[in-house]
Amino acid sequence: MDTGGLHAETSDAVLSVRQLRTEFATRHGQVAAVSDVSFDVRPGETVALVGESGSGKTVTALSIMHLLESTGSIAGGEVIFEGRDIAHLEEREMRSLRGEKIAMIFQDPSTCLDPLFTVEHQLAEMLHLHRDITDAEARTRALELLRHVGMPDAEARLDTYQHKLSGGQRQRVMIAMALALSPSLLIADEPTTALDVTVQAQILDLLRTLADETGAAILFVTHDLGVVAEMADRVVVMYAGQVIEQGRVREVLKTPQHPYTAALLNSMPGNAAMTGQRLEAIDGSVPSLFNMPHACRFAPRCKHAFDRCTVEPPPVHELGSDRNARCWLSDPSESWRRQPAEVST
Amino acid sequence: MTVTEPSSISAEASSDTIVEVRNLTKHFPIEKGLLKRTVGQVQAVNGISFDVRRGSTVALVGESGCGKTTTGQLILHLLEPTSGTVRFEGRDLAGLQRGELRRLRQRMQIIFQDPFSSLDPRMSTLSIVAEGLEVHGIASGKQKVDRVVELLELVGLSSRDLRKFPHEFSGGQRQRIGIARALATNPEVIVCDEAVSALDVSIQAQVLNLLKDLQAELNLTYLFITHDLNVVRYISDEVIVMYLGEIVEQAATEDLFENPIHPYTRSLFSAVPVVDPDLAEKREPFLASGELPSPSNPPSGCKFHTRCPFSCEAATQQIPETVEFEPGHRAAACPCYTTDGVRVR
Numbered sequence: 122m123d124t125g126g127l128h129a130e131t132s133d134a135v136l137s138v139r140q141l142r143t144e145f146a147t148r149h150g151q152v153a154a155v156s157d158v159s160f161d162v163r164p165g166e167t168v169a170l171v172g173e174s175g176s177g178k179t180v181t182a183l184s185i186m187h188l189l190e191s192t193g194s195i196a197g198g199e200v201i202f203e204g205r206d207i208a209h210l211e212e213r214e215m216r217s218l219r220g221e222k223i224a225m226i227f228q229d230p231s232t233c234l235d236p237l238f239t240v241e242h243q244l245a246e247m248l249h250l251h252r253d254i255t256d257a258e259a260r261t262r263a264l265e266l267l268r269h270v271g272m273p274d275a276e277a278r279l280d281t282y283q284h285k286l287s288g289g290q291r292q293r294v295m296i297a298m299a300l301a302l303s304p305s306l307l308i309a310d311e312p313t314t315a316l317d318v319t320v321q322a323q324i325l326d327l328l329r330t331l332a333d334e335t336g337a338a339i340l341f342v343t344h345d346l347g348v349v350a351e352m353a354d355r356v357v358v359m360y361a362g363q364v365i366e367q368g369r370v371r372e373v374l375k376t377p378q379h380p381y382t383a384a385l386l387n388s389m390p391g392n393a394a395m396t397g398q399r400l401e402a403i404d405g406s407v408p409s410l411f412n413m414p415h416a417c418r419f420a421p422r423c424k425h426a427f428d429r430c431t432v433e434p435p436p437v438h439e440l441g442s443d444r445n446a447r448c449w450l451s452d453p454s455e456s457w458r459r460q461p462a463e464v465s466t
Numbered sequence: 467m468t469v470t471e472p473s474s475i476s477a478e479a480s481s482d483t484i485v486e487v488r489n490l491t492k493h494f495p496i497e498k499g500l501l502k503r504t505v506g507q508v509q510a511v512n513g514i515s516f517d518v519r520r521g522s523t524v525a526l527v528g529e530s531g532c533g534k535t536t537t538g539q540l541i542l543h544l545l546e547p548t549s550g551t552v553r554f555e556g557r558d559l560a561g562l563q564r565g566e567l568r569r570l571r572q573r574m575q576i577i578f579q580d581p582f583s584s585l586d587p588r589m590s591t592l593s594i595v596a597e598g599l600e601v602h603g604i605a606s607g608k609q610k611v612d613r614v615v616e617l618l619e620l621v622g623l624s625s626r627d628l629r630k631f632p633h634e635f636s637g638g639q640r641q642r643i644g645i646a647r648a649l650a651t652n653p654e655v656i657v658c659d660e661a662v663s664a665l666d667v668s669i670q671a672q673v674l675n676l677l678k679d680l681q682a683e684l685n686l687t688y689l690f691i692t693h694d695l696n697v698v699r700y701i702s703d704e705v706i707v708m709y710l711g712e713i714v715e716q717a718a719t720e721d722l723f724e725n726p727i728h729p730y731t732r733s734l735f736s737a738v739p740v741v742d743p744d745l746a747e748k749r750e751p752f753l754a755s756g757e758l759p760s761p762s763n764p765p766s767g768c769k770f771h772t773r774c775p776f777s778c779e780a781a782t783q784q785i786p787e788t789v790e791f792e793p794g795h796r797a798a799a800c801p802c803y804t805t806d807g808v809r810v811r
């Protein structure tokens with residue numbers, strides 16, 4: 122029953138997050154922004170972490186990286202990276218893992234690019250920190266990296282500062298930095314959300330190509346199910362701090378098992394526009410961290426909720442390999458309640 | 467197939483045209499130094515012409531910086547055009563006395579993108595929504611409160627929300643307050659500038675449905691500014707695609723989506739991630755290269771030639787004429803895909 126997620130062999134995964142719980146100290150006391158999050162990322166695979174604003178995607182990513190603010194901490198669970206639990210690793214050890222083994226890129230590149238230094242300086246610093254190389258070698262490598270990420274006029278860009286670069290170019294620099302040391306895992310938190318679609322398409326293309334070439338696994342955080350469909354092999358859907366469904370992208374998008382996933386798909390205007398249907402909005406809004414429904418967190422907004430949903434928290438039901446859903450409708454004893462397929466893609 | 471000059475569109479402007487835009491241009495001076503010498507011009511909007519039918523939704527789409535917001539503000543006469551005209555029910559806004567303009571303003575409103583910053587956090591719902599009623603002397607006292615309650619109910623809120631402050635509402639609810647505020651003066655035309663862009667899809671769906679219902683009920687006309695093509699397909703009757711301050715294509719929504727003509731439009735469509743994995747696989751990539759050139763120094767000839775997937779020489783010299791390819795479906799006929807105004811690829 123409730124194993125808190127997949128119990129597939131964790132040994133072959135680059136990253137296995139198990140029952141992660143992350144809490145913040147706030148004025149109103151301790152709150153859990155993420156509770157019971159479990160998923161795997163295997164070598165070379167792209168896994169999308171998807172959910173609406175506030176569902177805990179960034180907190181999950183930052184927990185893995187040990188980049189939470191000082192008020193936040195991992196309060197339970199494990200983060201197994203290449204076979205070892207790093208949930209409580211010391212900062213010194215974590216620092217050598219970051220960049221070298223796990224790299225992260227953010228929605229806003231200016232959070233990790235320093236406005237006072239040139240692009241070359243920042244790439245070189247990164248290389249010097251982890252590799253024993255000369256300045257000339259660092260410059261050559263930096264140029265190689267910029268070319269590799271498709272930076273137009275790469276040589277001239279080496280001596281530029283970030284404010285002279287466009288959003289897409291900054292994102293390319295950040296990707297170059299992230300991939301400089303060939304990490305085995307890249308965590309990308311909404312790296313294209315701030316970009317125009319044509320530039321987003323270029324960056325997504327670049328990430329796909331680089332992932333294929335380097336064999337790096339990617340944990341891709343996004344709120345856009347279209348990006349999920351184009352980028353990921355598997356998808357992990359979050360709601361109110363929990364994973365509510367996960368599986369292969371095609372299966373989850375074609376036959377969602379959790380009513381939240383189905384409702385999310387039905388509220389996308391692209392689908393409704395083509396079928397001429399009215400959009401199916403999800404009534405109400407995401408619950409506050411301070412006022413979580415104690416059973417199913419989605420129940421107050423769920424069209425299919427029945428009595429059990431509001432009294433007993435649903436366990437994670439395993440639905441074959443790589444597939445699970447946190448919903449009573451997936452319980453064999455309740456499956457008779459399930460309506461025929463509801464998605465209109 | 468006819469070649470149409472912008473002036474010949476004006477002949478078509480019929481009685482149900484509520485807004486008529488002709489050769490509208492806005493250049494912002496770029497100033498430098500203490501003496502504010504003008505060193506250049508940002509060509510934000512460059513000679514655009516279109517009509518908006520009463521009761522319809524016209525979407526303005528294009529990438530960041532293409533001039534959508536500027537166009538919206540010119541139409542509301544919040545900005546003075548550099549040249550060209552905007553007519554509301556046939557009357558040129560530029561020629562109006564201040565009093566006339568104020569009365570006209572009641573009939574045209576705007577809803578902004580950001581439900582968090584567009585509402586004053588120190589004002590209650592009542593004062594926010596009532597502001598327009600007071601400014602225009604429409605109602606006061608009990609009548610005013612009644613009208614506000616009526617408006618709140620129209621957007622799915624209630625009298626219980628009168629005394630609440632913006633921070634007590636969710637993003638979707640705040641956007642509803644913004645809509646109620648816009649509706650207070652009984653406007654006929656509403657410019658929605660990225661009105662749903664900051665919202666999560668499930669909440670976005672609530673607001674889109676509301677906007678559609680209100681339109682049907684009140685015969686509203688929307689100028690819907692967005693960069694989200696899925697939203698466009700759902701909400702609009704007609705679409706205007708802009709690139710660097712110019713209209714590159716314009717058509718009824720389904721015509722445009724079924725048969726995009728201009729290479730820029732085609733590249734936009736090809737860049738939008740699609741949720742359906744089957745559709746995603748079938749799609750032929752047609753991606754624009756590089757990024758948006760600066761609007762202060764736009765490329766010569768066809769402004770898209772620097773990024774066009776059909777890289778063509780002719781386009782660098784001559785400015786393409788607008789051709790009506792199908793009734794109501796116009797596009798800038800660049801030689802890269804047309805010969806003598808006939809589409810060849």
Ligand SMILES: Nc1ncnc2c1ncn2[C@@H]1O[C@H](COP(=O)(O)OP(=O)(O)OP(=O)(O)O)[C@@H](O)[C@H]1O
Pocket residue numbers: 145147154155172173174175176177178179180181190192193344410
């Ligand atoms: N430093 C913090 N202190 C207190 N609460 C926090 C803190 N950081 C995040 N949270 C809360 O944790 C929850 C999850 O936030 P998180 O940033 O992970 O959401 P997200 O899924 O990344 O959303 P978005 O799509 O908006 O980026 C939210 O309710 C948020 O308010």
Ligand SMILES: Nc1ncnc2c1ncn2[C@@H]1O[C@H](COP(=O)(O)OP(=O)(O)OP(=O)(O)O)[C@@H](O)[C@H]1O
Pocket residue numbers: 494495508509510528529530531532533534535536537693761
């Ligand atoms: N007041 C101003 N002064 C100078 N330049 C301006 C001003 N307002 C807008 N611009 C410039 O005009 C161009 C068009 O801007 P506009 O805001 O209309 O674009 P937009 O299509 O709405 O973009 P976005 O999608 O980012 O909102 C941009 O290059 C912008 O920088």
Ligand SMILES: [Mg+2]
Pocket residue numbers: 178179180
């Ligand atoms: Mg986030």
Ligand SMILES: [Mg+2]
Pocket residue numbers: 534535536
């Ligand atoms: Mg704008």
